[in-house]
Amino acid sequence: MKTSVFLGTIAASALLAGAASAQATLEAVKARGELICGSNTGLTGFGAPDANGEWKGFDVSLCRALAAAVLGDATKVQFVPTTGETRFTSLASGEVDVLIRNSTWTFTRDTELAFDFVSVNYYDGQGFMVKKDLGVSSAKELDGATVCIQTGTTTELNLADFFKANNMSYTPVNVADDSEAAAQYLAGACDTYTTDASGLAASRATMADAANHIILPEIISKEPLGPVVRHGDNNWGDIVRWTQYALVMAEELGITAANVEEVAASTTNPEVRRLLGLEGDMGVKIGLDNDFAKRAIMAGGNYGEIFEANIGSSTPIGLARGLNALWTQGGLQYAPPFR
Amino acid sequence: MAYASDAPKDGFRPSMLIYDTRYRGYTIQFIVLLLFALFVAWLLNNTLENLAAKGRTFNFGFLWSRAGYDIEQTLVPYTNDNSHFRAWMVGLANTLAVAIPGCILATIVGVIVGVLRLSKNWLIARLMTVYVEIFRNIPLLLWILMIFVPMRELTYEPRDFRVTDEMIAAGQEPAASMWFNDSVAISTRGINAPLPLFDRPLGSLNLGGVSVNLTFLAALVIVLGSVWVNRQIRARAQRVQESTGVRPTTWWQSVLVLTLPFIAFLLATGFHLEYPTLTRFNFSGGILLQHSYTALLIALVLYTGAFIAEIVRGGILAISRGQTEASYALGLRPGRTMSLVILPQALRVIIPPLISQFLNLTKNTSLGIAVSYLDLRGTLGGITLNQTGRELECMLLMMLNYLILSLMISSVANIYNRSIQLKER
Ligand SMILES: N[C@@H](CCC(=O)N[C@@H](CS)C(=O)NCC(=O)O)C(=O)O
Numbered sequence: 001m002k003t004s005v006f007l008g009t010i011a012a013s014a015l016l017a018g019a020a021s022a023q024a025t026l027e028a029v030k031a032r033g034e035l036i037c038g039s040n041t042g043l044t045g046f047g048a049p050d051a052n053g054e055w056k057g058f059d060v061s062l063c064r065a066l067a068a069a070v071l072g073d074a075t076k077v078q079f080v081p082t083t084g085e086t087r088f089t090s091l092a093s094g095e096v097d098v099l100i101r102n103s104t105w106t107f108t109r110d111t112e113l114a115f116d117f118v119s120v121n122y123y124d125g126q127g128f129m130v131k132k133d134l135g136v137s138s139a140k141e142l143d144g145a146t147v148c149i150q151t152g153t154t155t156e157l158n159l160a161d162f163f164k165a166n167n168m169s170y171t172p173v174n175v176a177d178d179s180e181a182a183a184q185y186l187a188g189a190c191d192t193y194t195t196d197a198s199g200l201a202a203s204r205a206t207m208a209d210a211a212n213h214i215i216l217p218e219i220i221s222k223e224p225l226g227p228v229v230r231h232g233d234n235n236w237g238d239i240v241r242w243t244q245y246a247l248v249m250a251e252e253l254g255i256t257a258a259n260v261e262e263v264a265a266s267t268t269n270p271e272v273r274r275l276l277g278l279e280g281d282m283g284v285k286i287g288l289d290n291d292f293a294k295r296a297i298m299a300g301g302n303y304g305e306i307f308e309a310n311i312g313s314s315t316p317i318g319l320a321r322g323l324n325a326l327w328t329q330g331g332l333q334y335a336p337p338f339r
Numbered sequence: 340m341a342y343a344s345d346a347p348k349d350g351f352r353p354s355m356l357i358y359d360t361r362y363r364g365y366t367i368q369f370i371v372l373l374l375f376a377l378f379v380a381w382l383l384n385n386t387l388e389n390l391a392a393k394g395r396t397f398n399f400g401f402l403w404s405r406a407g408y409d410i411e412q413t414l415v416p417y418t419n420d421n422s423h424f425r426a427w428m429v430g431l432a433n434t435l436a437v438a439i440p441g442c443i444l445a446t447i448v449g450v451i452v453g454v455l456r457l458s459k460n461w462l463i464a465r466l467m468t469v470y471v472e473i474f475r476n477i478p479l480l481l482w483i484l485m486i487f488v489p490m491r492e493l494t495y496e497p498r499d500f501r502v503t504d505e506m507i508a509a510g511q512e513p514a515a516s517m518w519f520n521d522s523v524a525i526s527t528r529g530i531n532a533p534l535p536l537f538d539r540p541l542g543s544l545n546l547g548g549v550s551v552n553l554t555f556l557a558a559l560v561i562v563l564g565s566v567w568v569n570r571q572i573r574a575r576a577q578r579v580q581e582s583t584g585v586r587p588t589t590w591w592q593s594v595l596v597l598t599l600p601f602i603a604f605l606l607a608t609g610f611h612l613e614y615p616t617l618t619r620f621n622f623s624g625g626i627l628l629q630h631s632y633t634a635l636l637i638a639l640v641l642y643t644g645a646f647i648a649e650i651v652r653g654g655i656l657a658i659s660r661g662q663t664e665a666s667y668a669l670g671l672r673p674g675r676t677m678s679l680v681i682l683p684q685a686l687r688v689i690i691p692p693l694i695s696q697f698l699n700l701t702k703n704t705s706l707g708i709a710v711s712y713l714d715l716r717g718t719l720g721g722i723t724l725n726q727t728g729r730e731l732e733c734m735l736l737m738m739l740n741y742l743i744l745s746l747m748i749s750s751v752a753n754i755y756n757r758s759i760q761l762k763e764r
Contacts, residue, residue, distance in 0.1 A: 084725070085721055085722075085724075085725050088725065088728060089730055092393070092728075092730070108726075108727075108728070109728070112727070112728055113728035114393055114394050114395055114728075134498070142620075143619070144618055144619050144620050144621060144623070145619075145620040145621070146528055146620060146621055151717070151721055151722050151725070152721065152722060152725035152726070156408045156409075156722070157407045157408060157726070159409075160407055160408055160409050160419040161407075164419070170409070171411055171528075171621065172408075172409045172410065172411050173411060173711055174408075174410070174411065174711055174713055174717065174722070175711050176708060176709075176711070180711075184491070184711070187491045187492050187527055188491075188495075188496035188526075188527040189491050189527050189528060189630075190528075191620045191621075230393070231393065231394055232392075232393065232394065
């Protein structure tokens with residue numbers, strides 16, 4: 001008893017002491033030779049291990065691009081699965097370097113929780129999924145329904161607001177993670193499952209009877225999802241932000257994983273030259289080397305390629321680009337200039 | 340021995356703190372205490388510094404801001420407009436709603452199984468052994484899931500209970516139907532049962548934030564009152580029997596006293612049952628026992644009951660065999676021997692370890708999160724912690740909460756323990 005108390009205190013103090021180094025994430029990652037990325041517990045298309053145990057997905061690809069930019073090797077990533085509830089504690093305690101996991105940028109998280117959302121890699125909104133034979137075609141018809149909802153998410157707050165605004169009542173079933181929520185929903189423990197529409201599409205794609213489930217047309221919130229870092233280490237925030245923007249910029253400039261070498265050898269476009277590190281010293285200014293963006297693009301392609309390969313219309317998840325099209329094509333994905 | 344115990348007559352010198360065995364103990368204790376205090380101070384300082392370095396503050400103001408989330412089972416009135424503090428209280432009530440019946444039922448199960456394990460009937464004794472071993476040796480979390488998942492998977496959704504006009508026309512039966520004359524529905528959501536209601540309730544009394552339901556209070560008083568009157572009647576019968584040798588017939592008096600006042604009370608308050616009915620998505624009306632609650636309660640009772648059974652068995656075995664033989668010699672049958680002679684004595688051995696089982700059960704309720712049961716851990720230590728980002732504060736409050744609960748349980752149990760201890764005169 002005495003010893004366990006003692007060991008417990010030692011462990012606690014080690015934890016408290018360990019979290020002290022807020023400033024130097026980049027040095028820590030370099031020294032470790034590995035990036036630790038907070039990921040989903042498993043959301044196909046966004047972040048989940050495949051049959052070989054290798055992590056794949058839209059968010060995972062950004063982690064890989066980041067590892068390629070920082071460490072020169074897209075495979076040097078360790079993925080730490082986090083639930084809606086555990087993710088922010090993991091990030092705040094320094095267990096992960098960056099959180100790329102369908103996390104919505106909100107005021108509270110940005111300020112009180114002391115995080116920085118460095119960019120938005122997916123513009124989303126909250127939707128509802130129901131079984132087709134329930135005979136519901138609009139979220140406004142859900143008065144009195146039982147709703148499965150993940151704890152610790154923005155979506156549980158939006159849900160309460162939506163039902164109140166429409167003068168409807170509901171019974172919540174508060175579930176800890178996506179797979180359990182899907183299991184509860186499939187078993188009929190709730191009438192509808194609500195979360196980010198992209199998450200619904202991803203969950204549905206893994207269901208055996210995907211065709212029997214529909215996502216209702218109402219989108220009840222704004223969910224800008226993006227990579228999150230701790231407050232206070234601005235250099236690390238810059239690295240994550242500009243790695244993500246480099247991928248968007250690459251799509252805008254028509255640079256792909258396949259043609260990046262060729263473009264680098266032949267281009268005369270000054271913007272492309274700056275992006276690929278042939279001109280100026282952008283990489284050095286953020287503590288990396290100048291071809292960080294080139295390596296990030298080579299890791300999994302540009303933003304559009306990553307989108308199509310993981311969640312695009314040719315995949316079972318089948319999401320359209322919609323808001324996530326480039327600004328030049330009527331979407332919101334817009335990278336500030338590299339200069 | 341007299342020559343060793345007298346202290347030296349000369350006065351106290353500082354060096355005695357180290358060399359004199361009578362004082363050395365104090366010195367060492369003092370130094371250890373000092374080091375421990377320094378260690379705690381260092382930890383606190385470190386925590387505060389790290390919080391400051393992260394730009395985080397430490398305060399409990401968040402408890403009064405709007406919670407914004409909903410909770411499935413609310414025994415304390417609650418909406419998402421209430422504060423995080425209220426949500427915490429809802430969670431606490433949900434924890435108690437499992438812990439209190441859990442402790443009572445686990446004790447009942449434990450005593451029965453513990454006694455039966457010593458039964459001379461080979462089959463019963465073996466069955467009880469199997470039960471105890473299975474439950475003691477498989478983790479509680481698995482039991483909770485093993486009970487919860489079938490409840491959810493093997494039942495029908497509320498809409499499968501629906502009978503439509505087309506179905507009647509086609510002579511079809513719905514996939515599922517209600518039990519007990521359409522009063523109880525077991526669906527994927529839970530068990531819907533009738534709810535006792537009163538047309539003319541007596542209202543409630545507000546005692547500093549806690550509202551007392553006068554109707555239930557009155558019912559309780561009436562029941563206790565009739566039981567008391569009944570005991571008076573029987574005591575009088577006993578006296579008459581002792582003085583005259585003839586026991587007067589009192590059974591009809593007992594029946595009247597026990598039933599009439601209560602029936603009168605029910606009629607006066609307009610008692611009736613509200614039955615669950617199927618609405619668009621769910622059964623409404625009546626009470627809903629969520630499967631998560633039922634599964635958690637059953638798993639905790641069976642699991643802790645297995646441990647209690649072992650404690651009870653050990654307690655019984657600790658009573659010398661001579662007691663049983665003496666009681667047989669007096670002509671008591673085995674059942675009476677157990678309840679009048681053995682168990683009362685065994686209680687002294689049983690109660691102290693039983694208390695720690697109660698504490699375990701109470702703390703284990705926090706596993707409810709696995710089946711989406713929102714207790715203290717799910718509200719204060721889950722959603723509130725997450726939405727406000729106040730990890731340190733919430734965790735401290737949670738620890739304090741479980742600590743207070745545990746201390747309360749053990750002090751109540753200790754009072755009881757003292758009352759049954761051997762009184763040495
Ligand atoms: N965007 C919301 C919800 C995030 C969320 O938890 N999304 C779900 C489904 S879209 C998820 O990623 N689940 C996977 C998991 O639990 O591992 C938030 O940031 O609060």
